Amino acid sequence: RILQAYHDDVVSGHLGINRTLHKICNRFFWPKMALDITRHVQSCVHCQSRKGVPDKPAGLLQCIKVERPFQKVGIDLLGPFPLSTQGNKMIIVAVDYLTKWVELKAMPTGKADDVAEFFVNQILLRHGTPEQIITDREKCFTSDLTQAVVKKLHTNH
Secondary structure, eight states: OHHIIIIISTTTOOOOHHHHHHHHHTTOOOTTHHHHHHHHHHTOHHHHHHOOOOOOOOOOOOOOOOOSTTSEEEEEEEOOOOOOTTSOOEEEEEEETTTOOEEEEEESOOOHHHHHHHIIIIIIHHHOOOSEEEOOSOHHHHSHHHHHHHHHTTOBO
């Protein structure tokens, strides 16, 4: 009855373990009181349903050091978009991390061979081999073909 009055009652406020313990300690005592209060508060359905998920602290941003143009290139695939009159529904974008130069191309699919062709024609032949390619984990960037191209060029991915 004491736990219900000091924790569960409408006017008690469903306080946490420490605050409920402090309120009860001012007027009552029994052996293993702290353990009883802890168990009661942790088993309170109302408290548990309102308790938020503990936030994971945000990681620190890391500066990406770049010394020359097209040393590091970020590539991403956008879409699918509505089919264009030329039959394209995807857009591939590459951005140089130093100059922010953008290369992009509309493509019919986001398959690995289309990505590899874009990379060779728009990046490799025009700007040279980057030391690092930064992508997300999209299937076309993790395919065997893409990995083979990266390996042949001795590029970090």
